[in-house]
Amino acid sequence: MITSTEDAQNEDRIQRRVNKILETRLETDKDTLDALSNLSNFFVENTLQNRRNLRSEIERRTVGINESFLQAFREVKNTLDTVCEDLDAMAKSVQTMKCNLESSKALTHDLISQTNSLQTEREHLQVDQQIAEAFLARFQLTVPEHQILYGTTKDAQIVPEFFTVLNRVQSIHADCRVLMQCGYQTAALEIMEEMTLHQEGAFERLYRWTQNHCRNLENNEIGSLVVEAMSRLQDRPVLFKYVVDEYAIVRRAVLVRLFIEALTEGGANGSLKPIELHAHDPKRYIGDMFAWLHQAIPNEKENLSLLLKKCDKNDLSEQTQTALAYIADGVCHPLKVRVETILTSEKDTIVLFAISNLLRFYQQIIKQVVKGGTLEQTLIDLQKSSEEIYLNSLSNQVRSILQRPASASLGIEPPQRDLIPPMSVGRLLNMLKEILSVATMVDGRQTDITKIVSCVIDPLLQSVQESASHLPTIDMAVYLLNCLYHMQSSLAVYEYMDERVERLQAQSDAQIDTLISEQASSLVANLNLGPIYTILQNNQTKIEANLLKIFMNKMDAFLEMPEMLLLPQVQLLMSSAHRNTVRKRAFNVIVAIYKQIYDRVHDPANGFENPDSVFSKTPDQVGKILAV
Structure with a gap:
């Protein structure tokens, strides 16, 4: 039973193989084709004998191939053995070197420690060197800067860089104060002393150069x-x-x-x-x-x-x-x-x-x-x-003009009959005008004008008064008025002359008063007012009719031609204002006396009969006629 089963299984197995072979498509099986291609090279002829020897031939060839492989592998093995030997030798060398290194390390440990210590110290020294170099660069002058500051030769010129270096010296000197505050007093003092010497040397050189340049x-x-x-x-x-x-x-x-x-x-x-x-x-x-x-x-x-x-x-x-x-x-x-x-x-x-x-x-x-x-x-x-x-020249010129031709004494020529100012007065005043025309155009002219006018007018006034002192009163008054008027007219046009003109005017007023007094006295005498005026002054009430009649006859003639009784000298006055003033004020005196007589006669208490027959005109009418 078991045998039949095994036979059945074998048949099935054979059947599967046969089927597999039948089902195989050789045209698509690359490996089979390659194998068949190689088999075709075994024999030249396809005979029975060759086919029977096919297995042995394949085995023979397999053995040859294995032998070739074995031979090649043996060579590889020999080579690997050589490499292993070399590796062993190398390992021994490495071990020897390791032992040597461990021995050397033990021997050089102190040297390495010392080297590391020196390396650390070297790094610190390098830092210190950098600090020192920076310190010197900040607080010391370089060689080129030193040469610029002091010059390469005795007569070296100052260059713009000199002031840059000098600024640096002064800056270093100032920074030393900060350095002292940081606790480096000794170094700071030494540097300050050095910079001070540099400054003094630089300023000495700068001084010599600047002085020579100047x-x-x-x-x-x-x-x-x-x-x-x-x-x-x-x-x-x-x-x-x-x-x-x-x-x-x-x-x-x-x-x-x-x-x-x-x-x-x-x-x-x-x-x-x-x-x-x-x-x-x-x-x-x-x-x-x-x-x-x-x-x-x-x-x-x-x-x-x-x-x-x-x-x-x-x-x-x-x-x-x-x-x-x-x-x-x-x-x-x-x-x-x-x-x-x-x-x-x-x-x-x-x-x-x-x-x-x-x-x-x-x-x-x-x-x-x-x-x-x-x-x-x-x-x-x-x-x-x-x-x-x-001023001396002006005084001398004034004296020379005022000098009398026939005398060495100071004074102008005597007045003429027309009582006008002499030529010397005109010459001096013209000269004064010329000088004042220049003086009015300069600064400080007030003082100059005052001095110049005093230098001319004062001696001129003195000379005029001296010359007039020998004249009768009326002539002297007219002569002085004419001279003073000439001076006033010349000075009035200039500034700063107000005081001088006022003084001349005061002198003129005094002479006008004198002339008015003489003119009034002359009118009183010509009108026969003397006795009547005496009666009025003595407050007597009775005035003789004969005196009144004579007075009125002369008064009527005077009113018809007032100019006839004016003094001849009054007509010689150069100033019409002076003439009018003398005439008016003298006539005022006559009108005032006439009014007193008129009031006395018309006063019933005085017992004058028919007073209107005595006076043909009232005081107001007389005043209008005389234009006072």
Whole structure:
């Protein structure tokens, strides 16, 4: 039973294989095709014998292949054995090196520790070095900076970088104070001392260079370096003053030289003629000299301001004025000699007065530029001297005009019969007008006009009064009135003459009063009013009819032609106002006396019969006729 089952199973197994073979499609089985392709190479002919030997041939070839593989594997094994041997040798070497390293490590442990310590110290030292280098760079000058500060040679010029280095020195000096506050007093003090020495050396060199440069400033070439140097030297007042003094000395000499050249040679290339070519014209000569100074001195002030442009002006005003005054003082001597020569040689009073005004004008102008110094005092002295000279000249001219031809005593010619002012009065007043016409156009004219008028009018009045003293009262009054009127008319047109005109008017009023008194006395006498006026003065009530009749007859004739009884001298008065005043006030006296007589006669208490038959006119009618 079991056998039949196994046979059945075998058959099934065979049947499956057969089916599998039958079902196999050889054209799609690549492996089978490759195997069949290889089998085709085993034999050339497909014989029975070859087919029977196929298995053995395959096995033989399999054995050959295995042998080839074995041979190749043996070579690989030999090679691997060699590699293993090399690895073993290498492992031994590594072990040896490890042992050597462990031995070396044990031996060099102290060296490594020391090396690490030195490395750490080196890093600290590098940091310290950087700090030290930064400290030195901040608080010390470099070699190039040192060379710039002190110069490579003795005569080395100052360059713009010099001031940069000087600023750095001053900055280091200031920073040392902060360094001291941080606890580094010793280092800070040493650096401060060193920087102080650098500053002193730098300022000494800067002072020498600036002073030498100022000595060569004849062409007014003030560079920016010099201006900067002066601003730095201001911190050293003594050095600064020496440099300013040196500059002032040089510019003083230059100004004097240029002034002399302008006087004697003129402008450059003949552009201006020498000033002394006009020495024959005193006003132009002196005016040109002062005009040149008026232009040159402000230029010097401007140049000095440019030199000190960057300095603190609050501390320099007095020093600048002193330097400028010293520069300008150089021209005092040549200027004073020439002006005094003109003043002593000129005789024309008007020219002298014009020169005095020029001096006063330029004194005020130059005083606004230069205060103090010899120049200001020289101009003051020259102006005073010129004023004295022209006043003396005017006094001499007045005396010469008032001088009598036949006598050495002071006085004008005697009055003429027409009692008009003599020619000398007209000449003096015309001369006064000429001088005053110049005086009214200048500054300070009030003082000048007052002095000039006093110099002319006072001696003229004295001479006129002396000349009139020998005349009768009426003639003297008329003569003096005419002279005073001439003076008043000449002075009234000028300013500042109010007081003088009032004084002349007071004198005229006194003479008018005298003339009125004489004219009134003459009218009283001609109208036969003397006895009647005496009766009125004595308060007597009775007036003789005969006296009244004579008075009225003369009064009627007087009223018909009032001018007939005027004094002949009154007609000689030059001023119509004076004539009218004398006439009117004298007639007022007559009208007042007439009114008293009229009132006395018409008073019933006095017992005059028919008073209207005595007086043909009332006092008002008389006043209208006489126009009083």
